[in-house]
Amino acid sequence: MGIPLPGGGGRGGIVGIIIAVLVALVGGGFGLNAATGGGGSEQGDNTSLDQKCSGDQALQELDCRNTLYVNSIQAYWRKALPESFGDQYTPSKTVFFSQAVNTGCGNADSGVGPFYCPADDLVYIDLSFYKLLADQLGAEGEFAQPYVLAHEYGHHVQDLLGTEAQMRRQQQRDPNNANALSVKLELQADCYAGAWAKNATGTADADGQKIFKSITEQDIQQAIDTAEKIGDDAIQKRSGRPVNPDEFTHGTSEQRKQWFTKGYSTGDPKSCDTFGNG
Numbered sequence: 001m002g003i004p005l006p007g008g009g010g011r012g013g014i015v016g017i018i019i020a021v022l023v024a025l026v027g028g029g030f031g032l033n034a035a036t037g038g039g040g041s042e043q044g045d046n047t048s049l050d051q052k053c054s055g056d057q058a059l060q061e062l063d064c065r066n067t068l069y070v071n072s073i074q075a076y077w078r079k080a081l082p083e084s085f086g087d088q089y090t091p092s093k094t095v096f097f098s099q100a101v102n103t104g105c106g107n108a109d110s111g112v113g114p115f116y117c118p119a120d121d122l123v124y125i126d127l128s129f130y131k132l133l134a135d136q137l138g139a140e141g142e143f144a145q146p147y148v149l150a151h152e153y154g155h156h157v158q159d160l161l162g163t164e165a166q167m168r169r170q171q172q173r174d175p176n177n178a179n180a181l182s183v184k185l186e187l188q189a190d191c192y193a194g195a196w197a198k199n200a201t202g203t204a205d206a207d208g209q210k211i212f213k214s215i216t217e218q219d220i221q222q223a224i225d226t227a228e229k230i231g232d233d234a235i236q237k238r239s240g241r242p243v244n245p246d247e248f249t250h251g252t253s254e255q256r257k258q259w260f261t262k263g264y265s266t267g268d269p270k271s272c273d274t275f276g277n278g
């Protein structure tokens, strides 16, 4: 993937996209500004964020790059959700934070990793998690980040489609299977991430400029490697615990790889039928 570049435009094009998205995020009263509340945010003085993302170094900044990924993921679903499921897509904002943040789902610290909160329809991304991905999990490579974002937006799509609420009701009816049901939801989000990755080069910003110039096999391999690194069995092994399938909530490394790959190879979110409803 390298640095994503707009199709025909120069740097001005990229800068235009980023500013537009940031204004949308900050202007909503949430997003980047609100994320500072938890204390010790990396963002520090957010009044400078617009300036930061408008300079020549913009795409080297983590939060600026991530904003661009979010833009692509949501552009994909705006088209794919009506096409595949006959539903309209409602955008969700991303709150970038580090250390701690208050959410509609309670207080969260960076230990929880990235997550989607159905109560406030927001994606929460702890920027320091990316560092952990690279440093501790060895999931290096730039494409780990869009994969993680696309997975979380997959949960937003599940929320919009009612899949998430349906799964919670099933969990209440069948508590013994709560973890197994959670795994299905998580693997579907991985599969949705794969479907986005397949179609990402077709996404454009509001001006019709391509958001990604190309996505290479190497990028996809980075996403697959990341999926593998964050499989439940891999995480249990790393933490020195015995591998216990009863405690799995996200799926094994193999399953996560498999479902991301399924979404990627089909490019069709309808193929992400982890619940086996046919």
Ligand SMILES: [Zn+2]
Residues within 6 Å of the ligand: 151, 152, 155, 186, 189
């Ligand atoms: Zn998830």
